[in-house]
Every structure is written in structure tokens, then in C-alpha cells.
């Protein structure tokens with residue numbers, strides 16, 4: 001009970017910090033920091049998606065970059081056609097409206113996650129990891145050899161897409177938008193986890209045979225979670241493409257899938273705000289050490305090793321103790 | 327004779343050359359405890375797995391309340407009312423005893439695709455869970471994670487989960503295993519009460535418990551049922567004594 005209260009307080013502090021730092025940067029006139037905070041929020045959003053599959057459902061997807069990239073390409077391609085005034089296909093026009101782009105990104109990632117999940121969720125352990133990786137690699141090589149949308153050079157977004165009532169060109173307003181979407185995703189995660197669906201999903205992670213014995217079919221529950229998970233990561237990809245104004249095959253690279261897993265391990269598997277903490281650590285390392293050494297990932301790797309060996313619940317587990325299920 | 331709740335007809339299951347289930351037919355009638363005994367490796371657990379749906383038989387039919395369930399999954403059978411307990415304690419280790427029972431209750435009420443209302447504030451789950459835990463004597467331990475319960479307590483929680491499913495029959499695979507004499511005594515009394523609620527197919531090694539509880543006994547040896555009858559008949563059956571019970575009179 002005390003541990004649960006501690007986690008509530010910790011979560012409030014984490015979320016407040018993610019808001020306060022860019023707010024300070026706004027007043028101090030440091031737009032770069034605001035952009036970094038936006039990057040943290042969007043990587044966290046992608047990882048909240050993965051956390052539903054991996055943290056709640058125990059599905060170690062090593063291919064979530066696929067959905068991240070699908071979201072990115074949805075944004076890039078729709079914006080590209082809106083800019084050039086050409087149809088995407090079959091006379092369907094492009095768009096620069098984020099709401100439309102997000103719907104397309106989530107719809108496509110959800111459909112692909114449905115197919116990948118249906119084909120891979122009967123396996124488990126290392127087989128599941130390899131199959132999800134294989135599907136993501138297929139996406140990666142497909143975008144690499146897709147000259148219409150830049151191939152390996154990627155696809156720039158010349159004018160940032162729009163959202164009603166928000167000036168997306170201003171770093172602070174784009175941050176607020178990203179922060180709001182992250183909060184909504186965290187809310188969704190918390191609600192799902194507390195509901196019957198979450199109870200079934202977490203039970204299946206711990207003991208699928210037992211779940212089946214009380215009448216819960218593991219496959220359908222896992223597949224549903226996997227689709228929701230892919231949709232959230234896809235949404236994050238679309239928003240990230242708008243932040244960087246660039247979409248490229250790198251969004252689908254296996255290293256991206258790995259980064260999302262690292263974020264979750266650092267923050268705490270299955271913990272509500274684990275992805276936020278993990279993303280902040282990752283972006284912090286990238287920024288602090290990426291400048292003067294190319295080997296920043298090595299140092300991050302060491303931190304990760306420490307997290308896995310000495311703090312199995314990640315930073316959240318270290319600070320708030322073990323998770324309680326009442 | 328009442329019509330059987332559960333009926334096995336001509337079940338066969340082989341692992342390579344090993345016939346683990348060899349033409350097994352048996353019935354479970356309302357209100358009875360039907361005990362299945364036999365030496366280690368006789369195929370008792372294999373048979374239970376085929377009934378609950380974890381293993382597909384090579385041949386034969388399983389009928390549950392008149393319906394052929396041979397082709398159904400574990401989850402589908404559980405939803406029809408085939409309540410199962412495991413030979414090895416199988417619980418949700420991170421969930422408290424209460425949450426384990428609540429999981430069974432929510433499963434009984436229907437599909438798990440409810441995304442909004444938190445289970446912790448779901449009185450349709452929390453109140454019956456409390457009542458069931460009190461009934462098996464786990465009330466004071468309701469908040470303890472299942473993984474931290476003592477062995478005997480875990481067995482009781484297994485029973486509590488089976489109770490929560492309100493099954494039309496119980497499948498219990500060695501519920502007494504690893505329990506102290508006091509625990510066994512309590513469990514015997516409890517099972518005697520339980521059979522009024524739904525008939526029990528009981529696999530058990532503890533012969534005292536079997537002879538105290540069973541209305542009928544079937545003896546499984548090398549995958550075959552070599553005898554079936556009342557406790558008195560089984561005790562008197564010379565073939566059973568030779569094959570399994572160890573005939574004290576002839577050795578003496």
C-alpha cells in the first residue's frame with residue numbers, strides 16, 4: 001500500500017518535471033531544450049505503446065520500430081502529397097492535418113500489428129523475438145528500396161503539419177501538443193491495466209495455462225493488446241516525423257526497436273511512468289555524450305547492464321519498490 | 327441412474343510407442359466423487375489433461391453435459407463449466423490471493439474485453455472473492471501475493487479458484503500432495519462438502535483420503551482401467567491388489 005502511494009507521488013513528480021523543464025527553457029529562451037523535451041515525450045509515447053505489449057502482456061516485441069516507421073511514413077507521405085498537390089493513390093489527396101495523419105498512422109499500424117500478431121503470437125520466447133524482428137526488417141528494407149519516397153535518403157517534411165488551434169511551428173506549442181498526447185496515452189495505459197482486460201493480460205503474462213483454465217483465451221487478449229500497442233507506437237512515429245520534419249528508413253531500423261526496449265528496461269517494465277524516465281535517460285545520454293564521443297551507446301549499454309543487474313524494476317522500481325496488484 | 331455429467335468413451339493417447347491412455351471409458355455422475363488411482367506413470371495426469379483440453383486424444387470422445395467437447399480448447403471448456411485444478415500449484419504469482427479469485431470470477435462472468443471499469447472497485451468481483459476466501463479459510467491471507475503463500479495455502483487457493491468458477495464438475499489432480507496430516511484432514515472434510523455442489527473427478531495418491539471420500543474408484547495401470555467399482559469392491563479385487571495395492575495377505 002505504502003509502495004503504491006510512493007509510486008503515485010513519483011509519477012506526479014516525473015510528469016511535472018517533464019512539463020517544468022521546457023517551461024523553464026521557454027522563459028530562459030532555450031528552444032533547443034524545448035525540442036529535446038518534445039523528443040522525450042514522443043519517445044516515451046512510443047515506449048508506452050510497447051509497454052502495453054511488453055510490460056503488461058510479456059510480449060517482447062523486437063520489431064516495434066515497424067509501427068514507429070509506419071507512422072513516420074504516413075506523416076511523411078501524406079505531407080509530401082499535400083505539398084506537391086498530387087494524389088497519394090487512386091485520387092486520394094495528401095493532407096497536412098495532423099488529426100487525419102494520426103488516424104491514418106494508427107489505422108495502418110494497427111492493421112499491420114494485427115497481421116504480425118496473428119502470425120507470431122502463437123510462438124513465444126526467442127521465436128517471438130526473432131519473428132517480430134524479421135517483420136520489422138522487411139519494412140526497413142522495403143522503405144530502403146522505395147525510390148518514390150526517397151529510398152535510403154528518406155523523405156523531408158518541408159512545412160510542419162497543422163493542428164487546429166495550435167501553431168505547430170512554435171517549439172513550445174508543439175511540445176504542449178506532444179505532452180498532452182503523452183498524458184492521454186498514460187491515462188489509457190493506466191485504465192487498461194486496472195480494468196478486466198488488464199487483469200486478464202497480466203495474468204496471461206504470468207501463467208497462460210492458468211488463465212486458460214479459468215476460461216480466458218490467451219491468444220485473443222494478447223492480440224488485442226498487441227494491436228493497441230502498435231497503434232500507439234505508430235502515432236508516436238507520425239508525431240516524431242513532424243518534430244524532426246523527416247522520415248527515413250532509420251525509423252524502422254532494428255536499433256530503433258532496441259532503443260524502445262532499452263527505454264522500458266531503464267524506466268521499469270510494466271510501470272506507468274517507466275517509459276518517461278527511460279526516454280529522458282536515453283535522450284540525456286544522446287545529448288550529453290553524443291557530442292564528444294560516438295561511443296555514447298556503449299556508456300548507455302553499461303547503465304542498462306547496471307539497471308538489469310541491480311535494479312530489476314528499472315528506475316521506478318528502485319525508487320518506488322515492487323509493483324503491487326492489490 | 328442419473329445421466330453422467332462427464333463421460334469418456336474409448337479415449338486413446340500415445341506418446342510414440344508408449345500408450346499413456348489405452349481405451350479409457352468412464353463416467354462422472356452428479357453428486358459423486360469418482361477417484362482415479364494408479365501407480366506413478368499410469369497416465370492419470372495425461373488423462374486429466376485430455377479432459378481439461380490441454381492434450382488432444384488420438385481417438386475417442388469426451389462428452390460434458392451431453393455435449394461433445396473433444397475439439398474445444400481449454401478456455402472454451404472452462405467457460406462451459408469444466409473446473410480444473412492443477413497437479414502442480416498453478417496460480418498467478420504476483421497477484422494477491424484475492425486477485426487470483428477475482429480473475430476466476432471475472433472469467434466466469436464472460437469475456438475479458440472490458441477496458442474501462444477498474445476491477446479493484448468492482449463489487450461484483452471483490453465481495454464474492456472475499457466470501458470464497460473466507461469459505462476455504464484463506465480470508466486473513468487475502469492480500470498476500472500467491473507466490474508468497476505456503477504450500478498448503480496455495481492448494482486452498484486452487485480450490486477457491488475452482489469454486490469461483492462455479493463449475494459443473496471439478497477435476498482435482500492430487501490436491502493432497504505435499505499437505506501435512508492436519509491439512510489433509512481439513513481438505514477431506516471440505517471435499518465431502520464440495521461434492522454436493524458439483525461432482526469431483528479426483529486423482530489422489532493418499533489412499534486413506536481416497537477410501538474416505540470416494541463413491542466409486544477406477545484403477546489405472548499402464549493407461550488402462552483394470553477395475554472400477556465401490557471402495558469395498560476395489561479393496562477386494564484380487565487383480566487390483568496384485569497390480570497396485572500390494573497384496574499383503576499373499577506376501578505374508
Ligand SMILES: Nc1ncnc2c1ncn2[C@@H]1O[C@H](COP(=O)(O)OP(=O)(O)O)[C@@H](O)[C@H]1O
Pocket residue numbers: 341344346364365366367368369370371372373
Ligand atoms: N508430453 C509427454 N511426452 C511423452 N511422454 C509423456 C508425456 N506426458 C506424460 N508422458 C508419459 O506418459 C506416462 C503417464 O504419465 P502421467 O500421466 O504423468 O502419469 P501419472 O500422472 O499417472 O503419474 C508416463 O510414462 C510419462 O512419462
Ligand SMILES: [Mg+2]
Pocket residue numbers: 370371372413
Ligand atoms: Mg500425475
